[in-house]
Amino acid sequence: MINEKTLDKLKILSDAAKYDVSCASSGTTRRPVKDGIGTAAGWGICHSFTPDGRCVSLFKILMTNHCIYDCAYCINRRSNDVKRTAFTPEELADLTIEFYRRNYIEGLFLSSGIIRNPDYTMEQMLRVVKLLRDVHRFNGYIHMKSIPGASQELVAQAGLYADRMSVNLEIPSEGNLKLLAPEKDYGSVFAPMRYIQQGMLESAEDRKKFRSAPRFVPAGQSTQVIIGATPDNDKQILTLASHLYKRPSFKRVYYSGYIPINKSDSRLPVLAHPPLVRENRLYQADWLLRFYQFSVNEIVDDTHPDLDLDIDPKMGWALRHPEAFPIDINTAPYERILRIPGIGVKSAKLIVASRRYGRLNFSQLKKIGVVMKRAQYFIACRDLPMQTVNELKPEYVRRKVARQRGKKESDLLQLSFDWGE
Amino acid sequence: MLIILIIFTYDKTFDGLLSCVFFAYEQKIFPDSILAEDGQKPLFVDASYHVVTEKEKAVRVWKSLEKKLSRFARNMMLSVWLSELPETEMLLFRYIRKNTDHRKGIEMNFGDDDVLRIKDIALKVGTDARKLIQFVRFQETADGIYFAPVTPSYNVLSLIVPHFKARYADQPWIIYDTRRNTGLYYDRRSVTEISFSPQTLSELRLGILDKEKVSEEEALFQQLWKEYFRSITIKERLNPKVQRAHMPRRYWKYLTELQ
Numbered sequence: 001m002i003n004e005k006t007l008d009k010l011k012i013l014s015d016a017a018k019y020d021v022s023c024a025s026s027g028t029t030r031r032p033v034k035d036g037i038g039t040a041a042g043w044g045i046c047h048s049f050t051p052d053g054r055c056v057s058l059f060k061i062l063m064t065n066h067c068i069y070d071c072a073y074c075i076n077r078r079s080n081d082v083k084r085t086a087f088t089p090e091e092l093a094d095l096t097i098e099f100y101r102r103n104y105i106e107g108l109f110l111s112s113g114i115i116r117n118p119d120y121t122m123e124q125m126l127r128v129v130k131l132l133r134d135v136h137r138f139n140g141y142i143h144m145k146s147i148p149g150a151s152q153e154l155v156a157q158a159g160l161y162a163d164r165m166s167v168n169l170e171i172p173s174e175g176n177l178k179l180l181a182p183e184k185d186y187g188s189v190f191a192p193m194r195y196i197q198q199g200m201l202e203s204a205e206d207r208k209k210f211r212s213a214p215r216f217v218p219a220g221q222s223t224q225v226i227i228g229a230t231p232d233n234d235k236q237i238l239t240l241a242s243h244l245y246k247r248p249s250f251k252r253v254y255y256s257g258y259i260p261i262n263k264s265d266s267r268l269p270v271l272a273h274p275p276l277v278r279e280n281r282l283y284q285a286d287w288l289l290r291f292y293q294f295s296v297n298e299i300v301d302d303t304h305p306d307l308d309l310d311i312d313p314k315m316g317w318a319l320r321h322p323e324a325f326p327i328d329i330n331t332a333p334y335e336r337i338l339r340i341p342g343i344g345v346k347s348a349k350l351i352v353a354s355r356r357y358g359r360l361n362f363s364q365l366k367k368i369g370v371v372m373k374r375a376q377y378f379i380a381c382r383d384l385p386m387q388t389v390n391e392l393k394p395e396y397v398r399r400k401v402a403r404q405r406g407k408k409e410s411d412l413l414q415l416s417f418d419w420g421e
Numbered sequence: 422m423l424i425i426l427i428i429f430t431y432d433k434t435f436d437g438l439l440s441c442v443f444f445a446y447e448q449k450i451f452p453d454s455i456l457a458e459d460g461q462k463p464l465f466v467d468a469s470y471h472v473v474t475e476k477e478k479a480v481r482v483w484k485s486l487e488k489k490l491s492r493f494a495r496n497m498m499l500s501v502w503l504s505e506l507p508e509t510e511m512l513l514f515r516y517i518r519k520n521t522d523h524r525k526g527i528e529m530n531f532g533d534d535d536v537l538r539i540k541d542i543a544l545k546v547g548t549d550a551r552k553l554i555q556f557v558r559f560q561e562t563a564d565g566i567y568f569a570p571v572t573p574s575y576n577v578l579s580l581i582v583p584h585f586k587a588r589y590a591d592q593p594w595i596i597y598d599t600r601r602n603t604g605l606y607y608d609r610r611s612v613t614e615i616s617f618s619p620q621t622l623s624e625l626r627l628g629i630l631d632k633e634k635v636s637e638e639e640a641l642f643q644q645l646w647k648e649y650f651r652s653i654t655i656k657e658r659l660n661p662k663v664q665r666a667h668m669p670r671r672y673w674k675y676l677t678e679l680q
Contacts, residue, residue: 002638002641002645003641006645007644007645007648010645010648010649010652011648011652014648014649014652014653015652015653017653018652018653018654018655019655031587032587032588032590035591036590036591037588037589037590037591037592038588039584039587039588041554041584045551045554045555046555046667047555047556048555048556048650048668048676048678049663049664049667049668050650050653050654050655050664051654051659051660051661051664052654052655052656052658052659052660052664053658053660053661053662053663053664053666053667054654054655054658055667056650056653059649060653095645098638098642099642099645099646099649101559101561101567101589101592102558102559102560102561102567102642102646102677103557103558103559103569104558104646104677104678140588257658259655259657259658273657274657274658276658350531353529353530353531354529354530354531354532355532356529356530357527357529357530357532357533358530358532360532364531364532367534367537368531368532368537
C-alpha cells in the first residue's frame with residue numbers, strides 16, 4: 001500500500017496543508033480502548049518543532065490539492081499551475097497509524113481541496129476517519145475540517161468521529177471575502193459552524209440522560225483568519241473573535257500572518273515579510289480576551305483601532321489608564337492583579353495564595369516570576385520605593401518598555417504555539 | 422559563635438529519608454546535612470548519626486503529611502526526590518519540618534524559599550518527563566519491538582510508564598535511558614525494568630539502529646517522516662530560535678527527523 005509513490009504525494013499534500021496554523025491536540029481526554037491503539041492526554045502534546053518554530057502535534061495533511069474554487073489567497077486555487085495529486089483513504093489511514101506507532105504524532109489533522117463538490121469531498125474525508133476509528137481502532141486525536149457548503153448530515157456524521165472540527169473564515173470581513181473568493185460567502189462558512197455547534201449541544205443534552213451517548217466533537221471547534229491580506233483592522237478582527245468566543249462550542253481563533261503565495265494577484269498586497277509582529281500582538285490580545293477578563297473595547301477602540309506593535313496590548317491598556325494604578329499587590333483582588341503588566345495568570349495566582357502567609361516584598365515577587373521590568377511602574381508593594389506610572393508619566397514608561405525597532409521579529413516568542421488552551 | 426555540624430547518614434531511599442525525619446523529631450536532633458551512608462563525609466563533623474530505615478516510621482511520617490499537604494504537594498515532593506539533585510535531602514527535610522511545625526501547613530506560601538524551590542524543581546522534573554513523552558522516537562526492530570533510546574536529565578522513566586502503557590497497549594516497546602543504562606520493556610502485558618550489556622549499549626548510543634536490526638519498512642517510514650517535516654516548514658517564517666526554545670538541542674540526537 002505504502003511505497004515510493006506515497007513519498008511524492010506526501011511531499012505535495014503536506015506542503016499544501018502547511019498554511020493552516022492550527023495544530024492543537026488539546027481539549028479532550030480519550031482513555032485507551034480494548035484492542036485499540038492510542039489515547040488523548042487532555043493537554044496538547046507537541047512532538048516536534050519545525051525550523052519555523054511551529055509545533056508539530058498532528059499529522060496535517062490534505063486529502064487532495066485538486067480544487068474547484070479559485071480563492072486569491074490559496075496555494076491550491078484552480079488557476080494555479082501546480083502538481084495535483086490525491087491520497088486514497090486507505091493510504092492515508094495506514095500512514096497515520098504508522099506515524100502514530102512511532103510517537104511522531106498525536107493524531108490526524110485532515111483537510112482537503114474541494115473536489116467535485118463539497119459533499120463528495122466530505123465523504124472522502126469521512127472514509128479516512130471511519131477507517132481509522134472502526135478498522136484500525138485508532139483512539140488518538142482527530143481534527144477534521146468541515147468543508148464550507150457540506151450538508152448537515154455529513155457534518156453530523158463527522159462530528160461523531162472527530163475530536164475537533166473547524167471551518168476557516170480566512171478573511172475577517174465578508175466584503176473582502178467576496179472580493180478574494182468570489183465563489184464563497186460568509187453564509188457557506190457560518191452554516192457548518194452552526195451544524196457543529198448544534199451537534200455538540202444535542203450530544204451534551206443526550207449525555208445528561210444517557211452516560212453512554214456518543215460524544216460529538218468533544219474538543220469543540222476553531223477557525224482561522226488571515227492577517228494582512230486585506231485592509232481589515234485589528235478592531236474588526238478582535239470584535240469578530242470575541243463574538244465567536246461567546247459561542248459555547250468555540251475554543252480557538254487562529255491568526256495567520258499573510259504569506260504572499262500568489263504573488264501576481266493584483267487584489268492582494270505586496271509584502272516583504274509576513275506581518276509576524278502584528279500576528280503576535282493579536283494572539284496576546286486574544287489571550288487577554290480568554291484568560292484575563294478583558295473586553296474588546298478595552299484593547300482596541302475607534303481612536304486606537306489597531307494594536308500598538310511596540311508594546312503588548314496589556315501594557316497598552318495600562319498606559320492609557322494610569323488612573324487605575326498603582327495596584328497594591330498585598331490587598332488587591334485577583335482580577336485587579338491580572339491587570340498589571342508583567343504579571344501573568346500563574347504569578348497572579350501564586351501572589352494571591354502566598355500573601356495570606358504574610359506580606360510579599362520585591363524580591364519575593366521577582367522569584368515568583370513577576371517580570372519587574374514591566375511591572376515596577378504599576379505596583380505598590382511594601383518595600384518598593386519605585387516611582388509609578390503616575391509620577392513618571394505614561395510616555396516615559398512607554399519609552400522604557402517599548403520593543404526596540406530593528407530588533408529581529410523572531411525574538412518575539414510566539415504565543416500562538418503555546419501548550420494548553 | 423559556636424557552629425555545631427550535625428549529620429545524618431541513611432540508605433539513600435525515600436523511606437530512609439522519612440525515617441530521618443522521624444528520628445529527628447524523636448531525638449530532638451536536627452541535622453545540617455543528610456548524606457548517603459556510603460558517601461564521602463565532610464571534614465568537620467561534630468556529631469554523626471546513622472539512621473536505619475524503618476518502613477513503619479516512614480509510613481507514619483507520610484501519613485502525618487497527608488493530613489497537611491494536598492496530593493499535589495506530595496507528588497511534588499516525589500518529583501523532587503526523582504531529581505536526584507544534591508540538595509534534595511535537606512530541601513525535603515526542611516519542607517517537611519516547616520509543614521509539620523506550622524498549624525495548617527505552608528504549601529501555598531510561595532514567598533517561602535523552600536516552597537518555591539520545591540515547586541521549581543518539581544516543575545523541572547515534570548517538564549523533563551513531558552519532553553520525553555514528546556520526543557521519544559520509536560524504531561520498529563526486526564523482531565517487531567518498537568525501540569527508543571532516550572537521555573532524560575532526571576531519572577524520570579518511572580513517571581512516563583502510565584502514558585506509554587495506555588497509548589501503545591497493543592505494541593511491544595522499549596524505552597531505554599542510555600545514560601543511566603536502564604530501560605523499560607513492555608511486552609503487551611506489563612512493564613519490566615531491563616538493562617543491556619555495555620557492548621550493546623555503546624551501539625544503542627549511536628541513535629538510529631543498523632539496517633539489519635530494523636524491520637523492512639522502518640527505513641521507508643523514517644524517510645516519509647523526514648519528508649513531512651521538511652515540507653511542512655514555512656520557509657518565509659524561519660525562526661530557529663523559537664524551535665530551539667521549545668526543543669533544545671540536547672534532544673536532537675535521537676530525533677528521527679533531524680538525522
